[in-house]
Amino acid sequence: MQSGTLSMTVCPVCIQEFVRLRGRGPYEQPVMLEAALLLEECLGVVLQDNDISVEHLGSPEALCRFAAAVAREPR
Amino acid sequence: MCAICGIVSFAEANAPSLHLLKSMLGRLAHRGPDGSGYYRDRNAALGHNRLAIVDLQGGAQPLANESGDLWISFNGEIFNFVELTEDLKALGHRFRTRSDTEVVVHAFEQWGADCFSRFNGQWAVALWDSRRRRLTLCRDRLGIRPLYYTRDAGRLLFASEIKALFADRSVRRAFDPNGLAQLFTFWTPVAPATLFEGVSEVRPGHVLEFDVSAGSTSERPFWEPSFAEQGSQMPDDDRRNGELLRHELARACHLRFTRSDVPVGAYLSGGLDSSIVAALVARESPSPLETFSIRFAQHEFDEGKYQSSMSERLGTRHHEVAVSNADIARVFPSVVWHAERPLLRTAPAPLFLLSRLARDLGFKVVVTGEGADELLGGYDLYREFKVRLFLARNPGSTVRAGILQQLYPWMERRPGTVPAFAEAFFRRHLDPADTGLSHRPRWDTTKALIALLAPELRERVDAFAPDQELLQLMPQEHRGWDPLSRAQWLELMTLLPGYILSAQGDRMLMAHSVEGRFPFLDHNVAEFAGRLPARHKILGLEEKHILKLACGDLVPDAILRRPKQPYRAPDAAGFFAASQPEWLTYITDSARLRRVGLFKPDAVQKLISKCRAANGAPMSNTDNMRLVGVLSTLLVQQQFIDGDGGNGAHASMPPMTVAVDRA
Numbered sequence: 001m002q003s004g005t006l007s008m009t010v011c012p013v014c015i016q017e018f019v020r021l022r023g024r025g026p027y028e029q030p031v032m033l034e035a036a037l038l039l040e041e042c043l044g045v046v047l048q049d050n051d052i053s054v055e056h057l058g059s060p061e062a063l064c065r066f067a068a069a070v071a072r073e074p075r
Numbered sequence: 076m077c078a079i080c081g082i083v084s085f086a087e088a089n090a091p092s093l094h095l096l097k098s099m100l101g102r103l104a105h106r107g108p109d110g111s112g113y114y115r116d117r118n119a120a121l122g123h124n125r126l127a128i129v130d131l132q133g134g135a136q137p138l139a140n141e142s143g144d145l146w147i148s149f150n151g152e153i154f155n156f157v158e159l160t161e162d163l164k165a166l167g168h169r170f171r172t173r174s175d176t177e178v179v180v181h182a183f184e185q186w187g188a189d190c191f192s193r194f195n196g197q198w199a200v201a202l203w204d205s206r207r208r209r210l211t212l213c214r215d216r217l218g219i220r221p222l223y224y225t226r227d228a229g230r231l232l233f234a235s236e237i238k239a240l241f242a243d244r245s246v247r248r249a250f251d252p253n254g255l256a257q258l259f260t261f262w263t264p265v266a267p268a269t270l271f272e273g274v275s276e277v278r279p280g281h282v283l284e285f286d287v288s289a290g291s292t293s294e295r296p297f298w299e300p301s302f303a304e305q306g307s308q309m310p311d312d313d314r315r316n317g318e319l320l321r322h323e324l325a326r327a328c329h330l331r332f333t334r335s336d337v338p339v340g341a342y343l344s345g346g347l348d349s350s351i352v353a354a355l356v357a358r359e360s361p362s363p364l365e366t367f368s369i370r371f372a373q374h375e376f377d378e379g380k381y382q383s384s385m386s387e388r389l390g391t392r393h394h395e396v397a398v399s400n401a402d403i404a405r406v407f408p409s410v411v412w413h414a415e416r417p418l419l420r421t422a423p424a425p426l427f428l429l430s431r432l433a434r435d436l437g438f439k440v441v442v443t444g445e446g447a448d449e450l451l452g453g454y455d456l457y458r459e460f461k462v463r464l465f466l467a468r469n470p471g472s473t474v475r476a477g478i479l480q481q482l483y484p485w486m487e488r489r490p491g492t493v494p495a496f497a498e499a500f501f502r503r504h505l506d507p508a509d510t511g512l513s514h515r516p517r518w519d520t521t522k523a524l525i526a527l528l529a530p531e532l533r534e535r536v537d538a539f540a541p542d543q544e545l546l547q548l549m550p551q552e553h554r555g556w557d558p559l560s561r562a563q564w565l566e567l568m569t570l571l572p573g574y575i576l577s578a579q580g581d582r583m584l585m586a587h588s589v590e591g592r593f594p595f596l597d598h599n600v601a602e603f604a605g606r607l608p609a610r611h612k613i614l615g616l617e618e619k620h621i622l623k624l625a626c627g628d629l630v631p632d633a634i635l636r637r638p639k640q641p642y643r644a645p646d647a648a649g650f651f652a653a654s655q656p657e658w659l660t661y662i663t664d665s666a667r668l669r670r671v672g673l674f675k676p677d678a679v680q681k682l683i684s685k686c687r688a689a690n691g692a693p694m695s696n697t698d699n700m701r702l703v704g705v706l707s708t709l710l711v712q713q714q715f716i717d718g719d720g721g722n723g724a725h726a727s728m729p730p731m732t733v734a735v736d737r738a
Binding site for chain 1 (some may be wrong): 461480
């Protein structure tokens with residue numbers, strides 16, 4: 001998935017901007033934590049420690065998939 | 076920009092003293108070297124020192140209305156005076172000058188105190204209605220221009236700076252423990268409190284009226300910082316909001332650059348905000364813009380390469396002042412005399428030298444980037460707050476503290492280098508219901524100074540709880556604001572007016588008769604920023620996101636992408652790297668410390684020994700702050716309590732251009 005064509009239903013602008021600012025990764029831990037902070041603010045959720053992983057937040061694509069999943073099933 | 080002062084006598088039998096008024100003006104000569112004037116009747120005297128910027132020939136003050144019963148002494152600028160003049164002429168008012176000051180007089184006649192909400196500008200003003208015997212004092216919305224007053228049973232004295240009030244020997248000169256408690260928490264007293272007992276500051280955005288006939292006083296706000304309720308903010312379209320922000324900012328720059336009859340220069344710090352302002356005003360300038368910057372020998376503080384790149388991009392005529400440790404140490408007593416308060420950083424000192432450079436090169440007016448950080452989310456403190464909220468949302472997390480590595484990247488001892496300490500420090504006071512959560516680390520760090528106070532004074536200072544008192548002032552609507560807005564409100568109430576715009580702003584500029592103009596503090600820009608979604612200000616941890624979107628094309632990529640670096644100057648090193656200045660030896664003498672009774676002498680000596688042993692090497696922020704705070708407090712004590720406030724460097728008295736005596 002390209003950063004300019006994210007098919008997010010929740011707050012696509014913020015994630016697009018995040019990817020524009022932080023690049024396409026792969027993201028290291030501090031950037032993944034920043035992404036987690038952004039998702040929590042946008043979606044009004046609290047992530048668990050096991051959410052903060054490369055699988056969920058380590059790349060723009062992972063971030064988009066994870067954000068969409070969280071939006072569908074708020075935790 | 077000018078100085079104003081005055082005396083109101085509550086009894087006609089005691090007409091205000093002209094001698095005292097002139098003494099007050101003498102202490103404010105640095106603010107207005109182009110002319111001096113006074114008006115006096117049996118109840119009131121108004122004084123004015125002028126820095127002539129608009130209507131150089133016709134704007135002498137004090138100035139009256141057509142009938143001569145309403146008099147004004149005005150410090151500042153009304154940038155929309157051209158438009159207001161047309162409005163007032165259409166309503167039948169006749170003008171004798173082209174000055175913005177006369178606009179204030181007619182606007183006050185027309186709309187009373189409601190006129191202030193029509194002004195786009197920066198001002199401190201006194202209006203004396205001799206017929207109704209009523210004095211009106213007012214300051215601009217965000218506290219750009221200063222105004223103080225003191226009163227007793229028989230008189231009211233007011234002035235642009237406190238030192239002018241102390242020209243009256245009967246005015247008591249003593250530290251106010253509440254003001255000290257505030258300063259050693261927020262970095263500044265919060266208006267109406269000041270550092271001195273019995274001296275008050277007119278609050279930003281407020282009107283004060285003293286009715287001599289009725290013996291009454293009233294105060295009311297005409298503007299207060301406001302933020303949109305969550306859910307009713309501007310649409311979540313950052314590109315569109317960026318366009319609107321740029322429009323407002325360009326308009327603010329236009330007004331501040333073109334409404335002047337003298338040349339306007341620009342400060343360039345090397346950061347984003349001043350670069351954007353310089354770029355926008357350069358478009359208005361028919362000739363190359365003149366820009367001014369501070370350089371430091373120490374790489375840690377110097378931003379020369381960014382300043383040069385911006386200057387080259389705009390093709391400005393660029394001027395620099397190189398500031399050394401010895402320079403800071405040398406001018407520090409003068410800096411404190413102008414600031415009239417303890418300082419917790421030496422950062423105002425280079426700005427004192429920069430305004431001197433601008434003035435020496437013939438500039439009376441500069442535009443700067445102040446206000447962007449407060450209004451658009453530029454401060455590290457805001458990022459720190461978001462990180463702390465992130466920690467607070469899941470206190471049991473074992474991974475979240477890793478985000479602390481993102482904070483304060485410019486600091487030698489940044490959190491990422493001391494992770495265990497940083498985590499313990501930033502996890503303190505993590506109560507999400509605490510409306511002061513954003514500022515607790517700063518306030519706690521600053522309060523370290525209180526531990527140095529002598530026991531008797533500390534007991535008096537400890538009787539106050541400035542943080543609790545401030546938080547109680549937060550408007551009820553704050554419950555609907557996002558957390559960032561609450562943090563911004565705290566900045567707008569404390570550091571912006573009391574430190575950034577005053578100790579580091581107005582006072583350092585006016586020390587050399589230079590007026591600062593601040594496009595980001597145009598109230599239209601401020602109100603627009605208050606309606607933005609928080610995510611547009613700080614996206615994740617990206618500060619001033621919308622400003623970068625809106626104006627990124629105006630600055631080189633290197634400036635756009637550089638991590639935020641606050642303006643700083645060498646602190647303790649400035650006093651100890653070279654030979655110790657004489658003033659420092661004098662004010663820290665053990666016998667003197669005991670006599671003065673402000674601080675614990677042993678604690679001060681220990682702190683000084685520690686700084687001296689460092690021999691100019693970097694020290695902790697807390698030690699730097701404590702040292703600068705102690706030394707500047709001792710200087711304030713020497714200059715304004717032991718001394719009478721008049722022992723600084725005096726400018727020569729400007730020529731008298733208005734003299735009206737009806738007493």
